[in-house]
């Protein structure tokens with residue numbers, strides 16, 4: 001398999017999942033932007049993903065899978081014994097999907113314009129900041145008495161929440177009002193899988 005990724009972006013989440021599972025996946029770096037290209041050969045990335053964004057997973061038989069939450073669930077389901085996602089058809093799985101959707105639509109896509117689209121202007125940034133603060137308060141409340149988002153073990157929702165919430169550091173957003181979230185991010189960062197994914201992205 002190949003994972004098309006860009007360092008420090010949302011593609012880190014499926015990359016962490018790959019490291020958690022110990023999968024032998026080839027990393028292919030993409031330079032995102034108006035004319036996205038695959039970094040090592042300069043080919044037009046839109047020929048693989050017409051939407052131009054990462055992440056994208058290419059299976060060994062050539063099939064392509066886009067959207068981070070779909071990629072993470074696919075990978076977790078290939079190796080159910082690793083326990084990164086509850087079994088499909090259970091209430092716990094739907095709870096996982098509830099969190100994945102929350103992270104995707106309420107956090108990820110609130111951060112995106114702020115991080116990647118300065119042309120939206122100051123007002124849009126202020127709206128994003130307020131929205132993120134409100135959503136972080138929800139996470140902070142949920143983390144009371146918990147180490148991980150769901151159940152008593154690390155899972156794919158944690159890989160995703162870490163990836164997105166850690167953008168706070170890039171944007172110099174203080175997490176002093178969210179001490180549980182801050183401690184949670186350090187807990188996730190301390191995992192071997194996360195260290196390995198960050199190292200490989202830096203070296204790629």
Ligand SMILES: N[C@@H](CCC(=O)N[C@@H](CS)C(=O)NCC(=O)O)C(=O)O
Pocket residue numbers: 009010011032033051052053054055066067068069104112
């Ligand atoms: N819905 C997609 C969004 C992916 C996304 O926003 N990717 C960003 C990086 S975090 C990107 O590649 N942006 C470049 C662009 O939109 O042109 C997903 O969740 O996988």
